[in-house]
Amino acid sequence: MKISKVAGSLGESATLKLNATAAALRAQGEAVIHLGGGEPKSKAPVGALMSAAALLNTGEVRYTPASGMPALKEAIVAYTREYYHRDVEPRNVMASGGAKQAIMVGLQAVVDPGDEVMFPVPYWVSYPDMVRLCGATPVPVRPADGSFHPRLSDIEQKTTPTTKAVMINSPNNPSGAMYSEEFIKDIVRFCESRDLYLIMDDIYHRLVFDECRPISCYDHTSRHVDESKLIAINGVSKQYAMTGFRLGWAVASKELIRVMGIIQGHQTSGPSALSQQAAIGALSGPQDGVEGLRATLENNRNVLLERLRGIPNVKVTKPDGTFYCFVDFSYYEADSAKLARFLLEQARVVTIPGIAFGLDGHLRISFCGSIRDITEGTDRIKSALATYR
Numbered sequence: 001m002k003i004s005k006v007a008g009s010l011g012e013s014a015t016l017k018l019n020a021t022a023a024a025l026r027a028q029g030e031a032v033i034h035l036g037g038g039e040p041k042s043k044a045p046v047g048a049l050m051s052a053a054a055l056l057n058t059g060e061v062r063y064t065p066a067s068g069m070p071a072l073k074e075a076i077v078a079y080t081r082e083y084y085h086r087d088v089e090p091r092n093v094m095a096s097g098g099a100k101q102a103i104m105v106g107l108q109a110v111v112d113p114g115d116e117v118m119f120p121v122p123y124w125v126s127y128p129d130m131v132r133l134c135g136a137t138p139v140p141v142r143p144a145d146g147s148f149h150p151r152l153s154d155i156e157q158k159t160t161p162t163t164k165a166v167m168i169n170s171p172n173n174p175s176g177a178m179y180s181e182e183f184i185k186d187i188v189r190f191c192e193s194r195d196l197y198l199i200m201d202d203i204y205h206r207l208v209f210d211e212c213r214p215i216s217c218y219d220h221t222s223r224h225v226d227e228s229k230l231i232a233i234n235g236v237s238k239q240y241a242m243t244g245f246r247l248g249w250a251v252a253s254k255e256l257i258r259v260m261g262i263i264q265g266h267q268t269s270g271p272s273a274l275s276q277q278a279a280i281g282a283l284s285g286p287q288d289g290v291e292g293l294r295a296t297l298e299n300n301r302n303v304l305l306e307r308l309r310g311i312p313n314v315k316v317t318k319p320d321g322t323f324y325c326f327v328d329f330s331y332y333e334a335d336s337a338k339l340a341r342f343l344l345e346q347a348r349v350v351t352i353p354g355i356a357f358g359l360d361g362h363l364r365i366s367f368c369g370s371i372r373d374i375t376e377g378t379d380r381i382k383s384a385l386a387t388y389r
């Protein structure tokens, strides 16, 4: 079968592939521990469920405007004021089928074939393929000092006349690193001085630990949102444990949002009305569930760190946020895919190979599951590694 060049250039998602293997093993009765997950285990906020149920009860679940319901846009405007300290208007907002679609449509709106899009390593698995889907070239930038924290000089060195955009995700999937305020300030100013788009993927911004506060890109620009090339991405998946609702959003200049709305209108139309209604409930209701989730994750992180530090010869960097720890296992095995396969086969523990995030020798270990999974999973990893080679 002949498929398109773009389709042929894409790789299968490493996470989805491992999930499928783990599900097949579980179906055979194997006690698989999943430390590869990408979603919190808590329930969606009651307000979200009630809000969606009320719409469902009317029996009238219709198309919405392609860029989202007015009431959801108002809720996102309020969210932007609360967490980004920025006054925007509904016309600066587009709701999408997850943050993933908001990023994809944002890229399609600004990137031409042949352009380059830069992002720091390690990066979220989907970034390179999203850029390729636009016919553009992904340019991963590895911090020169080997840390998980990019510096402006790293980005500057890789900037070329065809660079069109920079994508930043902080706190970061997979490292959990929260980029410094200084870096955020530098990158905002750099992109402004070079006329580059800056896509800020803030999907984990409220899931931060050790009394850190979310860092907002808008704090470091004096430009009005309509004069700015900043695209702020967020959504309900992680902070409200609403992954299955598929609801995210973008905030950007009115002109860009208008174009993004046209693209989305042709691709999928607006996100599901039920999910939009649920998101209104989540954003407008009590926020204590987010704090509860954040505190649980911080505790889980502390347990995981303690356990990992008990495994000889692994290098652990403390995550500042998210629910991922990106652990250096290169003492045992430089090929992360091989090591992840070994741990699944020998220890029945799912981890995600670092190569999927642009950095081999590492495994991403999630701490969004139960404490029991974390302790038993790390025990199994420790025992299996003791026999490795």
Ligand SMILES: Cc1ncc(COP(=O)(O)O)c(C=O)c1O
Residues within 6 Å of the ligand: 038, 097, 098, 099, 100, 101, 124, 169, 173, 201, 203, 235, 236, 237, 243, 246, 247, 248
């Ligand atoms: C960094 C990052 N951005 C975006 C997303 C997509 O989120 P959503 O479920 O809203 O599409 C994820 C999900 O794993 C993520 O880790």
